[in-house]
């Protein structure tokens with residue numbers, strides 16, 4: 001049951017072989033059985049989930065149903081859910097129950113999906129290892145001594161261990177793709193503006209984008225389809241039609257040109273991972289795709305530019321957590337300043353504080369031009385490099401991350417080395433392009449992810465290319481050992 005595709009699960013529901021209530025119980029049982037060691041779920045939504053599942057069963061009986069009707073899933077705890085705690089992985093919001101539901105979640109619920117609970121994450125989505133969560137670190141089901149990646153590490157670990165067929169994620173600099181790679185699942189971050197950010201707690205607004213995490217590209221396509229679309233409540237949401245993400249998924253890759261940026265195959269990349277990516281590229285070639293080396297001359301500036309832009313935006317966004325309006329409030333403040341200082345001091349963890357301080361610094365008078373303005377100029381150059389590259393190629397391929405999952409604790413006290421685990425993903429956010437990660441093998445028994453980057457709004461093409469790769473290979477079907485028993 002746990003390894004069935006979404007289409008298979010939906011067919012079972014529609015043939016009445018299983019009800020959504022039973023399917024929801026099945027995955028809730030798996031969470032109860034396996035999540036003690038993984039820590040991938042922060043809040044479980046049993047009662048409301050079973051109610052929603054009952055409703056879904058009625059829709060299925062009435063024939064008014066679709067592929068997602070009755071399918072259980074998890075949401076990264078950054079998406080606001082009415083009546084269900086939304087913590088953003090932070091002590092600051094440990095007591096926060098949102099008064100409304102994020103558009104992306106609402107759309108999935110309208111499509112009939114059943115929210116089982118909220119997935120663990122790095123605090124305020126800042127991190128690459130899911131070690132900054134107030135609720136404790138998440139473990140990687142492939143090897144419990146390693147990290148699942150971050151910041152959507154709970155979502156990735158849960159899907160990898162088959163605790164839910166789908167999970168939402170958000171990606172500001174790689175937080176869907178990098179944990180997808182580390183956990184051996186498929187994740188897609190669409191073009192900026194494709195998925196509404198309304199009700200998705202803001203980290204860096206010009207970079208944040210919600211997306212889908214699943215076992216396969218086909219499942220991710222079904223999920224993304226339901227999440228996407230214009231939302232008048234998000235001024236950066238695009239009204240460009242989403243189209244049908246499944247209609248071209250079976251198309252051949254014959255004649256397609258895949259670009260390999262030479263900057264992504266340099267010494268930063270682990271040699272064994274390079275070999276896996278080259279094997280995947282060979283698979284595309286054998287299916288008739290062309291391969292071309294390209295250059296993204298400014299891409300090596302993406303991490304420094306990101307670590308100016310993202311903290312700048314985060315320092316502004318997180319100023320709303322002041323102990324007055326919502327979130328953590330310190331005990332018996334002496335005066336207003338004491339209230340701000342202690343509430344924020346107690347509510348935020350170290351990484352969040354570091355980012356807020358960096359952001360306040362780069363935006364301060366005298367440093368704005370030297371840092372923030374410069375970073376925005378570099379961002380423009382990076383975007384232009386991608387646009388130039390897409391004149392020559394249809395899709396860009398690389399490794400998603402320079403290494404496989406690293407050991408827990410290894411980079412925790414070394415922020416720069418942590419930041420560098422996103423060197424291949426961050427440029428995509430700076431440019432606002434769609435990107436995904438698909439499993440393409442193992443190194444030291446740990447999953448390797450291949451990143452695929454598409455031109456603006458070409459999610460359908462990306463998913464098609466990824467799906468075709470998954471028709472040729474079965475890396476995406478591998479289940480970490482210990483999680484194969486039916487619960």
Ligand code: GLN
Pocket residue numbers: 125126127128150151170171172173174175176203310419422
């Ligand atoms: N790891 C990056 C950071 O810490 C990206 C996080 C993200 O995409 N949310 O900022």
